[in-house]
Amino acid sequence: MTIESLPIFTRPARQRWESIPTDIRQRLLSNVWCGCCSHETTITDFSGTIRNGNLLLVGKCAQCHGDVARVVEGT
Template sequence: MNEKTPNLQAQAAMTEARSMARNRMHELAESTVGVESFPSFTKPARLRWESIPADIRQRLLSNVWCGHCRFETTITSFSGTIKGGDLLLVGKCAECHGDVARVIEGS
């Protein structure tokens, strides 16, 4: 068999992986991948978040203090709500996966 030609087992695995990916594309497109996804945002929080320019949103997400790591990190898997007029993002540290939060003061 040619080294560049995958065996039948590898071909079957690749076919199955492609099929699974196609079936999950819609779900993955709506997942918590970055700034533009709002799986757990309240409507007021989503509106406030969308009013912030995209480059500023990215900076806010990548400038979160983790008390466990003791340094600046990126918040992942976050949700958003309005508390006391401020936007509160709650999620996980990209490094240790511990709980972190970011408050964005209201105007």
């Protein structure tokens, strides 16, 4: 049995993330491009920050455990 760690977010990133509806959050996490696998994957072990007004999620590919990122554009 593995225990997943809770994501680490900066305060502004957490506020932005929590403003996104739960079903949309799940779709964002499961629709990340992995350059190593060359296909869509799920991001795991991710953290969140705000960069240039956008929410940046950085983590690992669920399949190969390579580095992946997801940008959620600001409004």
